[in-house]
Amino acid sequence: MVDLTPLLTTFGLIAIAELGDKTQLTVIALSAGYDKVRVFAGVILAFALVTGLGVLVGETLFQFISPGLIKILAGLLFIVFGLWILRSKSNNDENKNRSLSNPLISTFSMITLAEMGDKTQLSAITLAAKYDSAYQVFAGAVLALGLISLIGILVGKKLRDIVPLQKIRSGAGVIFILFGILFLAGL
Numbered sequence: 541m542v543d544l545t546p547l548l549t550t551f552g553l554i555a556i557a558e559l560g561d562k563t564q565l566t567v568i569a570l571s572a573g574y575d576k577v578r579v580f581a582g583v584i585l586a587f588a589l590v591t592g593l594g595v596l597v598g599e600t601l602f603q604f605i606s607p608g609l610i611k612i613l614a615g616l617l618f619i620v621f622g623l624w625i626l627r628s629k630s631n632n633d634e635n636k637n638r639s640l641s642n643p644l645i646s647t648f649s650m651i652t653l654a655e656m657g658d659k660t661q662l663s664a665i666t667l668a669a670k671y672d673s674a675y676q677v678f679a680g681a682v683l684a685l686g687l688i689s690l691i692g693i694l695v696g697k698k699l700r701d702i703v704p705l706q707k708i709r710s711g712a713g714v715i716f717i718l719f720g721i722l723f724l725a726g727l
Contacts (some may be wrong), residue, residue, distance in 0.1 A: 546671035550680030551665070554660050555688055562719055563654050564692045567647075569712035571696030573625075573705060575642040580693055582647025587685040589659030590652055594661040595668040595678045608726075614653035621650065622716030625709050654719075660685065 558564060571579045655661055660681065668677040700708060 544676070546667065546673040546676035547680040550664065550677045551670075551684045552669050554670050554684035557660055557663060558685055558688045560658055561656070561658075561660075562722075563651060564688060565715060566650060566654065566719070567590045567689050567692035568696040569700065569708070569715055570643065570647055570650075571693040572700045572703075572708045573712065574647075576697060578642075578644040579696075581648045582644040583646075583651055583689045584682070584686055586648045586651035586655065587689070588682055589690065590658075591657040591664050591681045591685070594664045595674045595681075607642075611657070611723045614656070616721040617650060617653055618716045618723060620716075620720075620722030621646065622713045622720060625713035625716065654723075660725055661688050675717065 567579065567583055664677055664681045667681075668674045671677060
């Protein structure tokens with residue numbers, strides 16, 4: 541009989557850790573204004589990459605790539621994306637039906653940079669070492685992150701039904717800029 545303790549423990553811990561995280565606020569904001577399927581695909585691909593790197597190469601990764609550099613890149617990306625959203629809001633008449641050119645790639649990039657060295661990736665590294673079961677830890681982490689992200693996407697969809705899209709975009713732009721500043725400040 542297969543012991544599912546690593547999978548179930550990882551799922552529970554990662555799901556709890558990710559609730560209310562900046563990544564989920566990003567997912568909610570993106571899904572409120574863009575194609576939910578592409579946002580979800582970008583999120584899953586990013587989580588699979590970041591979690592896979594964490595589980596497979598763990599701390600060795602950070603000997604080659606400085607966590608500080610990753611945070612700076614993430615901060616700049618969030619600020620640029622926030623400014624782009626605010627700019628596209630102000631040019632709303634000419635961009636009436638224009639959306640993000642590729643929400644999948646934008647979501648993937650933002651989530652990947654935001655999650656590198658984040659508590660969920662570090663938790664996956666620790667759990668993989670503790671249980672010596674990289675596959676179960678990877679599966680538990682990606683399933684938990686996917687489920688929490690799916691909930692965030694559903695919240696984003698509901699938010700769009702309640703709040704006008706222009707207000708969501710303004711709020712999302714400001715949130716992304718604030719996250720960018722927090723990343724650059726090292727918070």
